[in-house]
Amino acid sequence: MMEGAKPGRTLLSARWVIGHQGGRHVVHENGVVVIEGTGVLHVGTDFDGAVARRIDYGEAVISPGFIDLDALSDLDTTILGFDNGPAWQKGRVWPESYVNRGPYEMYTPEELAFQKRHAFAQLIRNGITTALPIASLFYRAWGETVAEFEAAAAAAEDLGLRVYLGPAYRTGGQVTDEAGNIRAVFDEARGLEGLAEAADFARRVDGIAGGRIRAMFAPDRIETCTGTLLQRTAEIATEMGAPVRLHCSQSPVELHLVREQHGCAPIEWLSRIGALRDTWLLPHGTQATDAEFDLIAEAQATLVHCPLVAARHGGMLKSFPKARARGINIGLGTDTHPADMILNMQIGMMTARLAEGVSAVRSEDMFDAATLGGAQALDRADLGRLSPGAKADIAVIDLRHCLQTPDPVQTLMTAASGRDMRDVWIDGRQVMADGVIPGVDAAADAARAQAQFDGLIAKYPDRTAGHPPVCEIFTPSYKRVTP
Known part of the structure; x- marks a missing residue:
């Protein structure tokens, strides 16, 4: 009974329904949601019509x-750095010897296509109904390809996920010598060719799959982009009305390289060249200054907060409540494995309170970022809320195994996880029921993903300074005892 949107109406009921009235979420106890076609017909405590x-x-x-807004779409290599650093010694920055030999694709086209589909299924399992995919370029020859995004579009259409798609491109990269001196290297012609291919892809896919697939632009990271690339991206994206996502203000290395190249801080440079606009989405902001936050607010751009991946590596946004007080729109991104948005919100709550105190942020503030903040970033008043006329994009979270507080959102923040996701509806189509996604063999896909990840790890010496063996790159927690 999950082959697509049903004729007629479907009524969903539960102990708690998070609806939307007067511009804010509201809670209906013992509530109902009525789906008709691809949209929400009614939200409340009862419904008298036929279903x-x-x-x-x-x-x-x-x-x-x-x-x-920053949804993992590959096999996450950042988890390999959890207890293994510094990054330049652990294959997270290309060594000069690897660059001189010639960077190569470490996955096959078939593996890249599988990873997108596998990642999209993980997003659905965690109640993520709209996603802007992100993948690492460290293991790529240069940027992402149109071919893999054609496959991504096909996977999204088949699974029913709502996505904004665009291959990542760049005009530069980072290179390290064996002493850890990191410098930028550029190939602007190659980057501009990547932009042209991304623009052609954007025009072809924008609006397909009944409007569930839209275009986005994804210049990789600010320190790997020239001004010309970002300015041309801004012009094309503005013409199309498409969002642009650019990672910036996320690491000391980035700050050093941008200041060395342009004599100022990253977001300040983006503003100076006229690229910072209201359709721009900026992960992560953990290194941003007060002056840069002011520039983001002035441009009405969106700050994409990714608390889990930042906290894993000792970082945090400073600070969520202060950014909101400036009038900055904040959305959330998972950006790591697992793609657990509930866990992401929980870590966001904790780090905000560590930065500013327990009263600085409440549960509803983080929940708003995961729903309404993302919708505002995409200029989509029909997403991120359950109200008549909105898209029927719905996550059903099982609380039977949770110790419930008197409030459902606070229960999510204290007791739930992505594993409690039961059913997911997108565009009125039930894309997951009782944790099962049609056409997806979860166990087989997990085994295939692990085999591909193990293969990537085996290649790490190629792109690690000094080319040490894997056992020296990734040191074990305890001594290994073998027979």
Whole structure:
């Protein structure tokens, strides 16, 4: 019964329904949501009209689906750096010897296509209904390819995920010598060719799959982009009305390289060249200054907060409440494995309180960022909320195994995780029921993903300074005992 949107109406009921009225989320206890076609017809505590189908979820939260502005779409190599650093010694920066020999693709086209589909299924499992994919370019020959994004579009259409797609491109990269001196290297012609290919792809895919697939532009990271690339990106994206995502203000190395290249801080440079606009999405902001936050607010750009991946490596946004007080729109991105938006919100709460105190942020503030903040970033008043006329993008979170507080959002922040996701609806289509996604063999896909990841790890010496063996790059937690 999950082959697509049903004729007639479907009524969903649960102990808790997070609806939307007057510009804010509201909570209906013992509430209902009625789906008709691809949209929400009604949200409230009852419904008198006829329906074709009823599903009662009982002790659960019926929530708007989450919007992930920085959604992992590959096999996450950042987890390999969790206890292994510094990054330049552990294959996270290309050594000169690797560059001189010639960077190569470490995955096959078939593996890249599988990874997108596998990642999209993980997003759905975690209640993410709208995603802007992100992948690392460290293991790529240069940028992402149109071919793999053609495959990504096909996977998204098949699985039912709402996505904004665009291959990542860049005009430069980072290179290290064996002493850890990192410098930037550029090939602007190659980067501009990547932009041209991305623009052609954007014009072809924008609006397909009944509007669920839209275009985006993804220049990789600010220190790997020239001004010409970013200015041309801004012009093309503005003409198309497409969002642009640019990673910036996330590391000391980035700050050093941008200041060395341009004599100022990253977001300040982006503003100076006229590229910082209201359609721009900026992960991560953990290194941004007060003056840069002011520039983001003035441009009405969106700050994409990725608290889990930042906290894993000792960073945090300083600070979530201060950025909001400046009038900055904040959305969330998972940007790591697992793609657990609930965990991401929980870590966001904790780090905000560590930075500013326990009263600085409340549960609803982080929940707003995961829903309404993403919708505002994409200029989509029909996403991130459950109200008549909105898209029927819905996450159903099972609370039967949680110790519930008197408030469902606070329960999510204290007791739930992505593993509690039960059902997901996108565009009125039930894309997951009782944790099962049609056409996806979760166990087989997990094994295939692990085999590909193990193969990538085996190649790490090629792109690690000094080319040490894998056992020296990734040191074990405890001594290995072998027979």
